[in-house]
Structure formats: C-alpha cells, structure tokens
Amino acid sequence: MSKEVDALFDALFALTDLRVLLRETVPIHKLNEEQQNQAHSAIARVREALSLLEGALDSEDRK
Amino acid sequence: MKIANNIPVREVEEDYINIQPIQAAGRLTGDAMKALIAYGDGYSTCDQCRKPFRLDKITKPNIAEFHNDLAEFLHMEEARVTPGARRAFQAVCLALAEKGDTVLVSALAHYTEFLAVENANAVVNEIPLNEKNVVTGDAVAQKIEDVTREKGKKPALVMLDHFDYSFANEHDIASAARAAHQYDIPILYNGAYTVGIKPVDGKQLGVDFVVGSGHKSMASPAPSGVLATTSEYADQVFRTTQMIGDVTGRKFGIKEVEMLGCTLMGANIIAMMASFPTVQRRVNNWQEYVEKSNFVIDALINIKGNKCLSEYPRKHTLTKVDTTGSFDKIAKTHKRRGFFFSDELKRLGIVGEFAGATRTWKLNTYGLSWDQTSYVADAFKEIADKHDLL
Numbered sequence: 001m002s003k004e005v006d007a008l009f010d011a012l013f014a015l016t017d018l019r020v021l022l023r024e025t026v027p028i029h030k031l032n033e034e035q036q037n038q039a040h041s042a043i044a045r046v047r048e049a050l051s052l053l054e055g056a057l058d059s060e061d062r063k
Numbered sequence: 064m065k066i067a068n069n070i071p072v073r074e075v076e077e078d079y080i081n082i083q084p085i086q087a088a089g090r091l092t093g094d095a096m097k098a099l100i101a102y103g104d105g106y107s108t109c110d111q112c113r114k115p116f117r118l119d120k121i122t123k124p125n126i127a128e129f130h131n132d133l134a135e136f137l138h139m140e141e142a143r144v145t146p147g148a149r150r151a152f153q154a155v156c157l158a159l160a161e162k163g164d165t166v167l168v169s170a171l172a173h174y175t176e177f178l179a180v181e182n183a184n185a186v187v188n189e190i191p192l193n194e195k196n197v198v199t200g201d202a203v204a205q206k207i208e209d210v211t212r213e214k215g216k217k218p219a220l221v222m223l224d225h226f227d228y229s230f231a232n233e234h235d236i237a238s239a240a241r242a243a244h245q246y247d248i249p250i251l252y253n254g255a256y257t258v259g260i261k262p263v264d265g266k267q268l269g270v271d272f273v274v275g276s277g278h279k280s281m282a283s284p285a286p287s288g289v290l291a292t293t294s295e296y297a298d299q300v301f302r303t304t305q306m307i308g309d310v311t312g313r314k315f316g317i318k319e320v321e322m323l324g325c326t327l328m329g330a331n332i333i334a335m336m337a338s339f340p341t342v343q344r345r346v347n348n349w350q351e352y353v354e355k356s357n358f359v360i361d362a363l364i365n366i367k368g369n370k371c372l373s374e375y376p377r378k379h380t381l382t383k384v385d386t387t388g389s390f391d392k393i394a395k396t397h398k399r400r401g402f403f404f405s406d407e408l409k410r411l412g413i414v415g416e417f418a419g420a421t422r423t424w425k426l427n428t429y430g431l432s433w434d435q436t437s438y439v440a441d442a443f444k445e446i447a448d449k450h451d452l453l
Binding site: 009012013016017019020022023024026027028 | 076077078079080090092093096097100101411412413432435438
C-alpha cells in the first residue's frame, strides 16, 4: 500500500472513530475526559493524513 | 445531506438513542464500519480465493479461521455464515424435511421459520405456550406425541427460539432438546436474539443446530448470520453437489448445495469478522445489559396504568409493554393522536418505538451505557409528568 493510500484510509478510519464517539454519547454528546482525548487524537490523525495527501498532491513529482 | 443526490444519509445512531426492538444489537462496531469502507466492493473477499474455491476456505483475509472461531464460540463442531438466520432455517429444513413432513415450531415462532418449512414443502405445527407465554419441554413432548399419533409419522425437526421476537420470553431449550431427542428428532436452536449478545453453548443445551443473526445480534450488516451444527449433521446440511452437466460434463464438487455455494462474499462477512472480537467480549456483559433493561422497565411500569407484557423481571433487553392505561389515554384527545408520544421522545433525543403506537409496543435497551439508561428512564417519567400521568 502506498503511503498516500495508507493516509487516505487512516483519515477515513479516524473519522470513523469520531463517528463511534458520537454514537456512544447520544443524544447529548457530552464527552468525558477520556472521550475528549480520543476525539482530539482522531482529529489530529485526520489532519496529519490530509497534510500528507496535500503534500503528495503538491509535490513536483506529480506535476 | 444526500448520497447520489437522493439517498438521505442515515444519522439515527449519531443523533438519537435508538430503542428500536430489532436494531439495537445489530448496530455496528467501529471496526465493522471500517471493514465496510475497505471491503465494500462486490466480490472483495475473493482477491485471494484459491483452490478449492470456497468462501470458508479463504485464508487471506482469514475467513477459514473465522468459521472455526464461530463454531468454537457456539460450542458446536462446524459453522457456516449465511445471509441471515432465515437462510440457515431454510438450509436445515431443506436438508432434513421431506415433502409433507412436519416441522414443530413455537407458537411464537418468527415468520421466517414458517417460510423455511413451506419452502421445503413440509408443514408447520405449532407447540402451544403455557400460561406464562413460554414453551416447555413437556409441551414439546406432548406435541410430538400428538403429531405422531395423528399423522402416523414423527416430526422431522423441532425449531425453537431461545428468546422469541414478540415478548422476548425465555423458552426452555434444554428441556425441549431432551424431549426432542427422546423421540430421536433433531432440534434447531434459534438464537437470533441471543447469539452475539449472551453466551450460547450449543453442546450444553444439547441442540443439533445453532442459528444466529449477524444483523440482529452480532453487530453486523444485513444480511448476515450463522449456522452451526454437530459433526453428526454437518455432512447432511453441508452436503456437496453431486450434479454433472449433461452437455458439458461440468461438476462443482466442493460447493455446498444448501448454501448455494459461497454465501457472504463481500463486506458483510468482513464486517462480521471485524465485530467478532467485540462480540466475543460483550457476551460476558449480558447480565449488566439485563440489569439496565430492568431499570428502564421499572421506570415505565412505575407510571400508573403501565404494564410489562413480557415476563418480569426481565431476562432480556427486548421487552413488550402496554401503555393503554397511560400514554394511550393522552393520545385519545391529543391533536397528534398517538404520534404525540413519538414527538415527545424525539424531542428528548430518543427514537425507535413504533411511531404512533401508544397501546402495546416494544423497546430494546441493548448497548446503552448507564448514563443513557438513566436518561431513557427519566425521559419516560418526564413525559408522564408533563401529561399528569404520575
């Protein structure tokens, strides 16, 4: 698996982790400390994966 | 938000506590959702399908091992995945019942058990319930005697739900199995409401077939299910094709007739596999979910006029209640009629009761945390209080 495809799935999976947190906390979505940490971690993983994908898109090799 | 312009995104589980009776335990795990993302393409399990070309023999991903794990999980000897519990009923009926044979089912049997029997050109006879809406071993024995006397032939099969779909009452499977075996009749355990949420030991129960529903109780997408059996019946229900094409001479030796070859060939089995570690763990927490169920039902029946129609205290998370003496009284004069109750629940972030129903209806609390359990119990009290029912 290329690192770009790996990043794509990692972003999708991290968003899925966020989705699970939403499901676990319905209907008020009040996250406890551990859940907040999990949410922050998932968002960071998405950002990191998107940065890698943006970098790949902008790289000279692809132009 | 829409998919392909006209399919609404389903956000029920992200926005609401869902107490829908048949959806609760089929809710996917995060890992199952990831499996759907990665394995959504049609024949996605077949990338590395090698000889002998059968789903349960594939080792990458390790579908073969999953089949062994399923059999072990249910304390049986062989297992196959099926497109729902209904296809497992069908496979067993087709394998065991001949035209005109009798198959005994509970008076609370699911309709798909009827269809499976009819599909095999056999005939359903129902085992009556006792005064508590429960099937006993004695009732099974009596029905076998009655049918054998009337038809001159004993039934070909007994199919019995451990917990039925209507009341989710517990039926005495072990006694039923002893009764059936006294007459040398095989018995199928319908675990659509147990396999995947509570421990099931087919060997200890003494049954010949264990059937589970992936989408009902194993945190898996529909359709998915499992059929497990003993080595005694495996050759019969998993028989392989003997057919040879008269023009081409083709034969498909290892394909199983009642399974119609491979069954779950894509995302469904991979999602089922992805949820399985969670499923294996969560069955050990069953009693806690039953406690939560009783907590909610206690709150409901403490509202004047309400009754629990299922056996009580609850032994399951699915329950049938009667609110004719409370919420239905409000519905009679409310401008929204019975929908007032759905409106009130939705306002509080709860969905899944049968919209508009205020007399008898079902709810399932499986999967709720204690916070959510208290929230649901308080919501019923709040609605009752608002309408002066307390």
